[in-house]
Amino acid sequence: MKNYLIELFKKTETKLSYLKEVDIVFTVPSQKDHGDYSTNAAMILAKKLKQKPQEIAKEIINCLDFDKSVIEKVEIAGPGFINFYFTKSFNTLIVKEIFQHKENFGRSKKYSGKKAMVEFVSANPTGPLTVGHGRNAVVGDTIANMLEWIGYSVDREYYFNNAGRQMRVLGDSVRLRYLELLGQKIEFPDDYYQGEYIKEIAAKLKNENGEKYLNENAEGIFKQAAEKEIFGDIIKTLERIQIRMKNFYNEHVLYEEGKINSLLAEFKKKDLSYENEGAVWLKLSELGNENDKVIVKSTGEPTYRLPDIAYHITKYERGYDLMIDLFGSDHNATYPDVLAGLRALGYDADKVKVLIHQFVTIMEKGEVVKMSTRKANYITLDELIDEVGSDVVRYFFNMRSITSHLNFDLDLAKKQSDENPVFYLQYAHARISSILRMTVDEGLNPSLDNLNLLSTKEEQNLLKKLFEFPEDVLYSAENYETHRITIYLEELAALFHRFYTECRIIGSEKNLAEARIALCIAVQTVIKNGLSILGVSAPEKM
């Protein structure tokens, strides 16, 4: 539908050159009696042309050369909207299109040939993934899916470092627990990792090696063991929610390949850095940011900024057209430095899209659970998956705009998971499977020959909604908004359930019944495709 309008306006540009001057946007009006699609072009042009919007609208309509079998009528309404009404028979064509493209219906080629990387999760291996990481993981993977649907070739990458202070403390936490198990009296500092998993790693070391490591230091075997165990668990957890990374990028590689030193030299050569009080500073204040920041500490150790910039340079070197960085809001102060650094070195920073998601608040027994990996009072992603399952976890995290805080009431999720909207969608899908099983028994088969019979309000609303799917996928993907897919699917499922209630198949006249079966299959295909973008399963039975 929308494509038809876009083409139609393009053809009209030769008659009305001013149409080229504005971006013409078609939207589905919230009011049914405002047509199937609507544009405010005349109102926007009114300002430029200094004419009344109504007159411009009239002129546009007169010049539009549309096919009467496609568009039934065009109206001017309100302050100057142009409303389009499509014919019932045109609406049914979408069923044929869905039958033709099947599991690929909704995909587009707008960005084919382009390479994208989505960097997400990127949690250092200091402890199990929490519910907060879960939001990052699910949203990141879903954005990657959406980008694939609009043509990108997408790589998923996890960036981490296993050096630095955090990891030293981790290793020493394990060491102390190990000594404790060997009967030594220890003092466990408050700012060490308090979680049970530290004790488990220590216990494993003791069971397998006895007292062998009594005199080892924190940096060696203890840190290595901790990293190996924790990373193994992280990967397993991600797999439970269908997430598989293409690559795990270890910050350490940047040092091994000399990228840190060459970057440092580059900054110096371009006079973008200077030394002060034994540290190296980046001239960020000259690059439009608030303050200069340290990139190498007086101890000689780089701060995270330097490797972060070097890491992003590798992304450019690897030829990505689009680089998504997905962070929690606690990182909101770090990315401007990285982007400024890249820009100063001549990289096109617009290719990097930094997405910040707000935190997940966990409510349990009516209270907010404050989360801290170090203090170990958090709910792990694994526990959440145990409670509600992968589908609910994925759906729930995708359901909301990343700019808003996500309030997760754990008691509600456990107790009332049946009322989660994901079941509503899955139920619609399963219901269709059931219909298809029944109709086969009745000797009825889907047919595209009499789609014109689909003329009731319920059928027509459903058909129009199906048209929107590819547009919605494109829009959602271009704006990195996973929640729009869930909104679309809920609306589609609602229209289907209404159709199901009003329009019977078995018992209707054969041609109508077979057209309706085709419609059911079309709806089921779209639900399944939509759920697959979200990474949620589409069951045949419930």
Place this chain on the structure above:
RNA sequence: GUGCCCAUAGCUCAAUUGGAUAGAGCAACAGCCUUCUAAGCUGUAGGUUAGUGGUUCGAUUCCACUUGGGCAUACCA
């Protein structure tokens, strides 16, 4: 103090980027199963979009200020 995000129905959230009468789900109330899955459908009720100004044909959306929350503001990552 300063920067980023947020404040919408009792609760959790939308609103196609400045559009027409602000919408869903849950919770509440009233109905619908001898017929393709009632995990469903229909209806009722629920709002000064935190507040005050401003910008214009038109503001939940943009600007300023105020109030209240979250996250930052390291020679931690």
